[in-house]
Amino acid sequence: MKVELDTDKCVASGQCVLTAMDVFDQDDDGIVVLLAEEPGADQLDDVREAVAVCPAAAIRLVEK
Amino acid sequence: MRRIVVVGASAAGLAAAETLRREGYTGALTLVGDEPHAPYDRPPLSKQLLAAEWEPDRLTLRRPEDLTALDADLRLGTEATALDTAARTVRLADGTDVPYDGLIVATGVRPRRLPGGGHVLRTLDDALALRAGLRPGRHLAVVGAGFLGAEAAAVARGLGCEVTLLEPAPVPLAHAVGEEVGRVLSRAHQEHGVTLRTGVSVAEVTGAGVRLADGELVAADETLVAVGSLPNTEWLAGSGLGVGDGVLCDEYLEAAPGVYAAGDVARWTHPLFCVSMRIEHRTNAAEQGMAAARNLLNPGARKPFAPVPYFWSDQYDMKIQAFGHLRGHEEVAVVEGDLAERRFVAVYRTGDRVSGVLGVGVAPKVIREWRQAVAKGAPFLSSVGGTGKET
Numbered sequence: 001m002k003v004e005l006d007t008d009k010c011v012a013s014g015q016c017v018l019t020a021m022d023v024f025d026q027d028d029d030g031i032v033v034l035l036a037e038e039p040g041a042d043q044l045d046d047v048r049e050a051v052a053v054c055p056a057a058a059i060r061l062v063e064k
Numbered sequence: 065m066r067r068i069v070v071v072g073a074s075a076a077g078l079a080a081a082e083t084l085r086r087e088g089y090t091g092a093l094t095l096v097g098d099e100p101h102a103p104y105d106r107p108p109l110s111k112q113l114l115a116a117e118w119e120p121d122r123l124t125l126r127r128p129e130d131l132t133a134l135d136a137d138l139r140l141g142t143e144a145t146a147l148d149t150a151a152r153t154v155r156l157a158d159g160t161d162v163p164y165d166g167l168i169v170a171t172g173v174r175p176r177r178l179p180g181g182g183h184v185l186r187t188l189d190d191a192l193a194l195r196a197g198l199r200p201g202r203h204l205a206v207v208g209a210g211f212l213g214a215e216a217a218a219v220a221r222g223l224g225c226e227v228t229l230l231e232p233a234p235v236p237l238a239h240a241v242g243e244e245v246g247r248v249l250s251r252a253h254q255e256h257g258v259t260l261r262t263g264v265s266v267a268e269v270t271g272a273g274v275r276l277a278d279g280e281l282v283a284a285d286e287t288l289v290a291v292g293s294l295p296n297t298e299w300l301a302g303s304g305l306g307v308g309d310g311v312l313c314d315e316y317l318e319a320a321p322g323v324y325a326a327g328d329v330a331r332w333t334h335p336l337f338c339v340s341m342r343i344e345h346r347t348n349a350a351e352q353g354m355a356a357a358r359n360l361l362n363p364g365a366r367k368p369f370a371p372v373p374y375f376w377s378d379q380y381d382m383k384i385q386a387f388g389h390l391r392g393h394e395e396v397a398v399v400e401g402d403l404a405e406r407r408f409v410a411v412y413r414t415g416d417r418v419s420g421v422l423g424v425g426v427a428p429k430v431i432r433e434w435r436q437a438v439a440k441g442a443p444f445l446s447s448v449g450g451t452g453k454e455t
Binding site (some may be wrong): 009011012013014015017018026028029030048049052053054055056057 | 079082083086105107122125126346347350351354374376378383385427428429432435
């Protein structure tokens with residue numbers, strides 16, 4: 001599983017960071033930063049939740 | 065549970081449907097939406113879409129293959145017209161009855177309208193219709209200076225329109241964010257050339273503009289009516305579901321046995337703020353959809369729905385972000401930055417607790433720290449310390 005971001009869409013809500021802190025961070029403008037492009041199995045549930053709560057639909061989880 | 069129906073195919077309904085599958089539900093799933101479009105995102109309607117920076121395809125919430133993977137019976141362009149909780153069926157506009165063991169109501173809201181019409185801004189089609197009328201030199205009147213109206217006003221200015229913003233309250237957004245912050249935000253509009261008229265009451269929209277209650281005509285080529293919304297609950301009449309400015313739910317979002325509600329239409333008492341509320345924010349729609357789905361599937365392990373609400377608004381170069389429940393606050397303290405410069409963090413007090421935080425032009429991480437105080441219901445006085453400038 002691989003995480004893809006559309007940073008142009010990101011609205012800096014930070015909901016992904018609250019949901020999956022080991023996978024996402026924000027830069028000074030609040031735009032999402034990917035810490036782990038291929039998160040481990042133990043993080044997948046959190047990442048799926050981050051995909052769902054992202055208010056901008058800027059995160060996608062892609063099956064490899 | 066073998067048959068689940070989700071009524072409403074926007075952010076809340078989609079999140080509910082996806083969560084059901086993610087949590088292992090393998091039975092029949094029907095997702096009903098009254099709009100013809102595949103689920104799309106609404107916040108960009110008053111921002112990037114209206115500004116013609118994005119086209120509609122950019123707003124789709126999921127790729128076609130993701131929707132296919134949901135393995136749902138997707139009934140788009142189909143309105144739900146009645147609910148029979150005894151027979152456990154949802155009646156659709158095409159005359160079919162869809163049986164359910166579990167139901168999630170996510171039918172959202174629709175805009176309030178004024179006599180005479182005018183544009184509203186809720187759906188993709190609404191936004192495209194308004195966009196077609198915004199060109200340099202055209203005059204747009206916006207009735208209602210809430211977040212939606214203010215965002216549209218800002219976009220219209222950016223497109224070179226003349227804009228008049230009409231607001232019945234003395235200070236726009238005062239009930240939501242407080243007078244001081246409301247004034248700061250409205251000043252930004254005036255500095256960008258918007259004509260702001262407060263304390264005005266609108267009687268009707270006409271072909272020539274907006275007729276005020278005192279008879280004056282505010283001339284405009286296009287009018288946007290952004291005066292709030294009404295929950296879509298009429299189809300639940302006679303169902304036995306409690307309805308009162310939304311579908312009335314318990315703290316688990318259950319409205320009746322096996323029936324849950326989520327998104328803009330759901331009213332429940334928030335356990336943290338102890339206030340009955342309905343939240344019309346994008347993030348809440350997704351969170352509430354997920355929570356309703358989980359509680360429906362796992363009756364033995366239900367959790368009260370107690371999110372820290374979040375919303376943002378983009379107006380000109382301002383990004384406004386807020387966490388918590390600001391409405392009904394009793395005091396606002398600026399804990400960082402300067403209101404006049406439109407770079408600040410404002411913290412809201414309700415009772416003796418921190419109930420909300422709003423930031424403009426500051427690093428989101430700073431606001432996120434205050435989110436913790438909201439989540440804990442931290443004591444206001446010790447949280448803002450001596451640094452807070454009371455307003």
